[in-house]
Amino acid sequence: MPIIPQASSAAGRVDSVFLFIFVLCAVFLVLLTAALIYFVIKYNRKRHPRAVDIEGNKWVETVWTIVPTILFLMMFVYGWTDFRYMREVPREAMVIEVTGRQWAWSFKYPNGKQSTELILAVDKPVKLVLRSADVIHGFFIPAFRIKEDVVPGKENYTWFSPTQLGSFDIECTVICGVSHANMLGKAVVVPVDEFKEWYFGDETVPTPGRTIPTLPPEIAAHPAVNVLNQRFCLTCHSFDGSPLVGPSFKGIYATTQTVLDSKGNAREIVVDDDYLVRAIQDPAADILKGYPPSMPKTSLSEDELAQVVDFIKNLK
Amino acid sequence: MSYLTEGRRKGIRSWILSTDHKRIGVLYLVSMVSLFFIAVLIGVLMRIEQLTIETPMFEPQTYNAFFTVHGVIMIFMFVLPGLPAVFGNFFLPIMIGAKDVSFPRLNLLSWYFFIAGTGLVVASLFTGAGPPDTGWTFYAPFSLTSGTNVSLGVFGAFVLGFSSILTGLNFITTIHRLRAPGMKWHRMPLFAWSLYGTAWIQVLATPIIGITLLLVIAERLFGIGVFDPAKGGDPLLYQHLFWIYSHPAVYIMILPAMGAITEIIPTFARKTIFGYKAIAYSSLAIAFLGSLVWGHHMFTSGMSEKANLVFSLLTFIVAVPSAIKVFNWTATLYKGSIEVRPPMLYALTFVFLFAIGGLTGLMQGALAVNVQLHDTYFIVGHFHYVMFGGTGMGFFAALLYWFPKMFGKTYNEKIAVFAWVPIFIGFNMLYFAMLVLGYMGMPRRYFTHLPQYRTGHIIASIGGFILAVGLVMFFANLVVALKRGRKAEQNPWGGVTLEWKIPTPPPLENFSIIPRIDDRPYRFNPEGS
Numbered sequence: 024m025p026i027i028p029q030a031s032s033a034a035g036r037v038d039s040v041f042l043f044i045f046v047l048c049a050v051f052l053v054l055l056t057a058a059l060i061y062f063v064i065k066y067n068r069k070r071h072p073r074a075v076d077i078e079g080n081k082w083v084e085t086v087w088t089i090v091p092t093i094l095f096l097m098m099f100v101y102g103w104t105d106f107r108y109m110r111e112v113p114r115e116a117m118v119i120e121v122t123g124r125q126w127a128w129s130f131k132y133p134n135g136k137q138s139t140e141l142i143l144a145v146d147k148p149v150k151l152v153l154r155s156a157d158v159i160h161g162f163f164i165p166a167f168r169i170k171e172d173v174v175p176g177k178e179n180y181t182w183f184s185p186t187q188l189g190s191f192d193i194e195c196t197v198i199c200g201v202s203h204a205n206m207l208g209k210a211v212v213v214p215v216d217e218f219k220e221w222y223f224g225d226e227t228v229p230t231p232g233r234t235i236p237t238l239p240p241e242i243a244a245h246p247a248v249n250v251l252n253q254r255f256c257l258t259c260h261s262f263d264g265s266p267l268v269g270p271s272f273k274g275i276y277a278t279t280q281t282v283l284d285s286k287g288n289a290r291e292i293v294v295d296d297d298y299l300v301r302a303i304q305d306p307a308a309d310i311l312k313g314y315p316p317s318m319p320k321t322s323l324s325e326d327e328l329a330q331v332v333d334f335i336k337n338l339k
Numbered sequence: 340m341s342y343l344t345e346g347r348r349k350g351i352r353s354w355i356l357s358t359d360h361k362r363i364g365v366l367y368l369v370s371m372v373s374l375f376f377i378a379v380l381i382g383v384l385m386r387i388e389q390l391t392i393e394t395p396m397f398e399p400q401t402y403n404a405f406f407t408v409h410g411v412i413m414i415f416m417f418v419l420p421g422l423p424a425v426f427g428n429f430f431l432p433i434m435i436g437a438k439d440v441s442f443p444r445l446n447l448l449s450w451y452f453f454i455a456g457t458g459l460v461v462a463s464l465f466t467g468a469g470p471p472d473t474g475w476t477f478y479a480p481f482s483l484t485s486g487t488n489v490s491l492g493v494f495g496a497f498v499l500g501f502s503s504i505l506t507g508l509n510f511i512t513t514i515h516r517l518r519a520p521g522m523k524w525h526r527m528p529l530f531a532w533s534l535y536g537t538a539w540i541q542v543l544a545t546p547i548i549g550i551t552l553l554l555v556i557a558e559r560l561f562g563i564g565v566f567d568p569a570k571g572g573d574p575l576l577y578q579h580l581f582w583i584y585s586h587p588a589v590y591i592m593i594l595p596a597m598g599a600i601t602e603i604i605p606t607f608a609r610k611t612i613f614g615y616k617a618i619a620y621s622s623l624a625i626a627f628l629g630s631l632v633w634g635h636h637m638f639t640s641g642m643s644e645k646a647n648l649v650f651s652l653l654t655f656i657v658a659v660p661s662a663i664k665v666f667n668w669t670a671t672l673y674k675g676s677i678e679v680r681p682p683m684l685y686a687l688t689f690v691f692l693f694a695i696g697g698l699t700g701l702m703q704g705a706l707a708v709n710v711q712l713h714d715t716y717f718i719v720g721h722f723h724y725v726m727f728g729g730t731g732m733g734f735f736a737a738l739l740y741w742f743p744k745m746f747g748k749t750y751n752e753k754i755a756v757f758a759w760v761p762i763f764i765g766f767n768m769l770y771f772a773m774l775v776l777g778y779m780g781m782p783r784r785y786f787t788h789l790p791q792y793r794t795g796h797i798i799a800s801i802g803g804f805i806l807a808v809g810l811v812m813f814f815a816n817l818v819v820a821l822k823r824g825r826k827a828e829q830n831p832w833g834g835v836t837l838e839w840k841i842p843t844p845p846p847l848e849n850f851s852i853i854p855r856i857d858d859r860p861y862r863f864n865p866e867g868s
Contacts, residue, residue, distance in 0.1 A: 026775070026778065026779050027778075027779050027780060027791075033710075036707060037707050037708055037710060037711050040705055040707045040708050041702060041705075041708045041711070041778075044701055044702050044705055044708065045702065048698035048699075048701060048702070051694075051698065052694055052695065052698060055665065055669065055690075055691075055694055056691060058669050058672075059669060059672065059687055059690065059691070062669070062672035062673055062675070062677065063672065063677050063679060063687070066608070066672065066673070066674060066675045066676060066677050067677055067678075068609070068676045068677060068678045071674070071675070071676050071677075072676055073676060073864075074608060074609040074610035074674060074675045074676040074863065074864060075610070075674040075675075076610055076611045076863070076864050077610070077611070077613055077670075077673065077674065078611055078613070078614075078615065079613055079614045079615070079616075079617070080613075083670070084614055084617055084663075084666075087662070087663065087666045088659065088663060091658070091659055091662045091663075092656075092659050095655040095656070095658055095659065095701070096655065098655060098701060098704070098705050099651055099652055099655045099704070099705065101705065101707075102651065102704070102705025102706045102707045102708060102709075103648060103651060103705075103706050103707075104707075105706075105707035106647070106706035106707040106710070107644075108707075109707060109710060110644060157480075157484070158480050158481040158484060159478055159480070159481065159574060161639070161713075161714055161782070163714075163715075163780065163782065165711070165779065165780020166780070168710060168711045169710060170639050170710050170711065170713055170714070171639050171641065172639050172640045172641060174568075174574055174575065174640065174641055175480060175568040175569070175574060176568025176569070176572075176573070176574065177568070177574075177575070177641055179640075179641035192780070192789060194780065194782050195782070196713070196714035196715065196782040196783070197478065197714060198403070198472075198473060198474045198478070198481065198784045199481055200472075200481065200485070201399050201400050201403060201472070202399065203403070203784060203785065204399065204782075204784075204785035204786045204787050204788075205787075207789075268399075283468060285467065285468055285486070286466070286467055286468075287466055287467045287468055287469070287488075306486070307468070307486035310468060310486060315398070315399070315400035315469075315472075315486075316468045316469065316485070316486025316487055317400070317472075317485070317486060318486075319484060320484070
């Protein structure tokens with residue numbers, strides 16, 4: 024199946040099971056369709072005005088019960104065997120912790136290094152331990168043929184060994200909110216030396232979340248920026264006035280806005296300290312009109328809350 | 340005189356207060372076809388969105404509402420109740436020689452539940468914080484935290500469940516108690532057998548989804564924490580409970596369509612069905628085994644490996660009775676005297692498309708392959724082949740087959756065949772493209788897509804538009820027939836089951852004298868073979 028690269032140890036196995044079933048199915052479908060068309064033509068009423076009643080045939084019926092049963096069981100066994108391989112993690116696999124949250128992936132390596140891209144060494148097995156910070160996500164790398172749900176309150180895993188250098192798409196497969204389709208990432212497979220250089224390199228550990236946009240120093244120094252980044256607020260809210268999934272932080276303070284409460288009733292409010300606190304702690308209570316009701320409840324400490332409110336107040 | 344003209348009441352009240360099983364069938368038909376077209380329209384809008392991803396026509400939130408509402412309407416209001424509620428209500432009593440179902444008033448009540456549930460779902464679109472955006476599966480905990488109007492939508496689905504349960508209860512009782520004298524179990528038409536298997540699933544499985552949906556509402560309103568991991572709940576429990584109903588529900592959807600096909604093929608082949616008992620009992624086998632395979636929706640959820648093993652094995656086993664039915668339909672054509680008129684054309688199309696649906700199901704049943712296919716467009720393509728290519732096409736075939744009997748009018752057969760062309764071509768472009776996209780890794784429920792999926796999406800969208808044109812032609816033809824169609828004969832296709840032996844359209848209580856049955860159904864050549 025060369026329609027997508029086979030870039031991991033699992034890929035060839037998945038494709039071979041698929042191919043086995045596909046060929047059997049294709050043969051069956053061609054035979055079935057041929058039989059339908061042939062009978063319809065051969066026994067057309069013009070050519071064959073008088074039907075012959077056949078109520079059944081024990082032998083034929085036995086054969087067409089047993090043969091498919093055997094074929095189906097073969098498919099089952101083949102699928103199961105390779106699935107076993109995909110669930111049995113080799114001992115030398117490096118464990119990488121994956122966290123999915125609305126709507127980004129982050130990766131933490133055994134030495135504490137964190138990244139928003141999954142950096143991998145070619146031909147080295149990795150075990151991904153999957154956790155969710157909010158709702159269910161699905162971790163999927165099509166080119167590697169691996170997928171596992173990321174379930175809150177549960178630790179799932181998957182493993183593979185990347186076999187091709189390059190950059191491959193990571194996709195979320197379980198509907199998780201308005202930006203589900205943007206919950207994408209990259210798995211970057213590099214040669215072992217390059218991986219070591221990155222892994223043991225002494226550059227500062229990148230914080231998870233989106234890269235912080237370049238900000239004037241007086242803003243960037245504000246303690247709230249770090250809070251906003253760590254809590255993934257910046258996935259949906261910008262500093263520069265451009266609306267993303269949610270409204271921009273810039274210039275919103277003290278403006279008059281229309282909000283919809285949870286019953287959909289509209290009313291006017293002024294964006295003040297109280298509103299900002301409520302918007303963080305209980306976002307569904309009053310949703311700014313024109314934006315989706317998709318912000319998760321976020322619990323910040325008193326200090327953090329005060330910092331964030333202060334920051335938004337002063338971002339003009 | 341027919342059921343369309345007789346009766347105590349006049350006007351609209353003669354319909355919405357009628358306890359006549361035939362009028363109730365027609366009420367369902369009209370409500371469902373309207374809902375079907377709303378959902379088709381939403382489907383078209385989704386395909387437009389995928390064509391215009393650079394300058395999107397709709398907001399992401401709107402798209403998420405689209406696929407949720409499309410799914411809820413199609414599943415809960417069209418495909419699931421479709422054939423039993425319309426053709427089951429109309430023809431089951433006639434086919435077994437009864438004057439009505441066992442509980443006619445309960446039957447009318449079930450239609451009111453259907454309308455009430457539909458009303459609630461529709462209300463959820465225009466009230467509160469907007470239409471639900473969770474997908475029709477309402478997976479927790481997202482359905483618990485989503486700010487949209489999930490509670491009301493879910494409550495609508497809960498009410499719809501009662502319609503399903505009451506219909507099932509009615510059919511079981513009717514089949515047990517009201518068969519005409521001499522109609523032994525093995526003399527029942529196979530459509531009745533398929534409804535019997537279906538009815539048991541409706542009665543036994545629907546309460547489970549009912550209580551599950553109530554739990555979702557209770558969790559949203561009172562935070563009871565059954566499914567929310569933050570409160571010690573288990574989100575996988577929701578998935579188990581949801582699929583314990585919703586997988587058997589797939590068989591509620593497909594079995595009656597198989598039953599209708601089993602009526603149509605012998606009629607147009609002038610020949611008795613091949614393997615009557617095999618078909619009858621495979622319906623029951625499917626109903627039973629189909630109740631044990633729900634876990635195949637959860638192979639990547641992190642369920643135990645033993646559970647994965649067992650559910651995969653059972654999934655392959657339930658494929659056996661389905662395969663047997665396909666063989667039986669094909670063998671029925673052998674040495675028949677076949678005439679391909681519109682109902683037969685759509686019935687044969689059903690066999691072909693359902694076969695693709697079933698075969699792609701085998702691919703997903705294999706554990707290793709499922710890892711790649713789960714939650715991608717492959718799944719979307721697969722279940723549209725089964726639900727639309729199967730149940731939908733079965734519904735169309737049944738409608739073309741029984742329309743003259745139901746309304747006493749003939750439709751234009753040429754246009755019915757002509758509409759088949761865009762339906763068939765558009766259908767395969769749309770859903771086969773989805774199968775390929777899915778294997779390439781296109782996830783479902785994305786309002787946009789990555790560049791490598793572009794070509795596939797363009798083909799799918801064009802196919803979708805062609806399909807929609809075909810559907811409009813198909814139904815426009817029938818609407819015109821209602822107004823201007825010629826009067827239909829009593830038995831236009833030469834069928835031999837009981838509905839063809841009474842006047843067209845049927846009289847109010849079907850039979851003036853209840854017939855005696857002394858032979859098997861499908862005796863087209865009584866003087867021997």
